[in-house]
Amino acid sequence: MSENYQKTRQQNLLEIKDLNIFFKSDKNPAPIHAVRDLSFSLKQGEMLGVVGESGSGKSITNLALMGILGDGAIVKARECSFNGRELLSLKEHEWQKVRGGEIAMIFQDPMTALNPFLTVEFQIVETILAHLNISKSEAKNRAIELLLQVGITSPKDRLKSYPFELSGGMAQRVMIAMAISTSPKLLIADEPTTALDVTIQKQILTLIKSLQEKNNMSVILVTHDLGVVSEFSERVQVMYAGELVETGLTSELIKNPHHPYTFGLLSSRPGAVERKAKTPLASIAGIVPAFHQRPFGCQFNPRCTHVQEDCKLKSIPIEQGVRCLHPMKEALS
Numbered sequence: 001m002s003e004n005y006q007k008t009r010q011q012n013l014l015e016i017k018d019l020n021i022f023f024k025s026d027k028n029p030a031p032i033h034a035v036r037d038l039s040f041s042l043k044q045g046e047m048l049g050v051v052g053e054s055g056s057g058k059s060i061t062n063l064a065l066m067g068i069l070g071d072g073a074i075v076k077a078r079e080c081s082f083n084g085r086e087l088l089s090l091k092e093h094e095w096q097k098v099r100g101g102e103i104a105m106i107f108q109d110p111m112t113a114l115n116p117f118l119t120v121e122f123q124i125v126e127t128i129l130a131h132l133n134i135s136k137s138e139a140k141n142r143a144i145e146l147l148l149q150v151g152i153t154s155p156k157d158r159l160k161s162y163p164f165e166l167s168g169g170m171a172q173r174v175m176i177a178m179a180i181s182t183s184p185k186l187l188i189a190d191e192p193t194t195a196l197d198v199t200i201q202k203q204i205l206t207l208i209k210s211l212q213e214k215n216n217m218s219v220i221l222v223t224h225d226l227g228v229v230s231e232f233s234e235r236v237q238v239m240y241a242g243e244l245v246e247t248g249l250t251s252e253l254i255k256n257p258h259h260p261y262t263f264g265l266l267s268s269r270p271g272a273v274e275r276k277a278k279t280p281l282a283s284i285a286g287i288v289p290a291f292h293q294r295p296f297g298c299q300f301n302p303r304c305t306h307v308q309e310d311c312k313l314k315s316i317p318i319e320q321g322v323r324c325l326h327p328m329k330e331a332l333s
């Protein structure tokens with residue numbers, strides 16, 4: 001192994017090579033191929049933005065990284081290492097340390113992620129005790145500190161609350177407090193603000209960003225909003241139909257997208273390209289194909305405005321960060 005290769009490996013907290021996810025199906029003898037040959041890496045302390053329409057495979061990738069996809073799923077990879085350990089060969093008792101301990105996750109809807117019948121105190125203290133070897137009263141003190149860290153005032157009172165007594169923004173702050181209670185190395189935030197009011201969204205994202213920087217924590221931030229990615233994460237990857245279609249530095253990709261899908265996503269953002277007054281936003285015609293109804297060749301070809309005959313012949317490899325035979329050259333105006 002060369003010195004440089006070893007150095008890169010040491011720097012990467014997460015190293016994913018050719019991750020494939022399949023679902024067993026009653027209707028099909030062969031499992032359905034969902035996520036295909038996904039490769040990416042993440043350094044300690046780095047935030048990676050992940051974007052793509054619904055049904056692109058973003059959440060199932062995250063669930064695979066947490067080892068919670070369930071029996072119906074088959075997960076394979078050439079490498080899926082986290083902090084130097086191969087995740088796919090962990091035993092269930094080893095997973096229990098990693099999941100919620102070293103890798104934590106927050107979800108779209110905090111209200112459904114919290115148990116409605118248990119107080120905030122019970123839920124945070126339970127998480128802490130499951131992972132840290134400290135007493136119950138120490139765990140309670142830590143819970144109070146954590147609530148203060150995530151911007152909850154009167155934390156002692158809040159500990160006594162049930163989830164229904166919290167606003168959506170406050171519930172997401174509690175989820176974040178629980179997620180960071182074990183000082184995870186990696187936080188997966190899967191559309192953490194989609195269920196929240198616009199005014200609260202920015203506060204929550206700013207909170208995640210500040211915790212990432214303060215704790216040198218790595219973050220995978222899934223969002224369908226490229227504006228959020230450009231503001232909060234240095235690097236971005238665009239997913240489409242279970243495949244990574246474009247990846248790069250956010251600042252460059254936003255100005256100069258090469259994949260027609262990325263171009264479409266960016267063009268459909270309000271204010272992205274000049275529009276005549278009262279004309280509708282540009283949008284990408286059609287929908288993401290279901291995994292069992294994939295088109296032949298490039299997965300985006302039925303919706304692509306730049307499609308050519310060769311795009312339909314075989315699957316397209318990703319080269320220099322773009323999965324496209326005819327990458328776009330023009331910059332967004």
Ligand SMILES: Nc1ncnc2c1ncn2[C@@H]1O[C@H](COP(=O)(O)OP(=O)(O)O)[C@@H](O)[C@H]1O
Binds near residue numbers: 052053056057072
């Ligand atoms: N257990 C499962 N069995 C079969 N298909 C599934 C299963 N879980 C998810 N899927 C399929 O995977 C698709 C993509 O899922 P998901 O990762 O949630 O997309 P995204 O987060 O990008 O919106 C879903 O639309 C669904 O069709």
Ligand code: SF4
Binds near residue numbers: 299308323327
């Ligand atoms: S490979 Fe062809 S169909 Fe696919 S995105 Fe590129 S130009 Fe469009």
Ligand SMILES: [Mg+2]
Binds near residue numbers: 059190
């Ligand atoms: Mg999702």
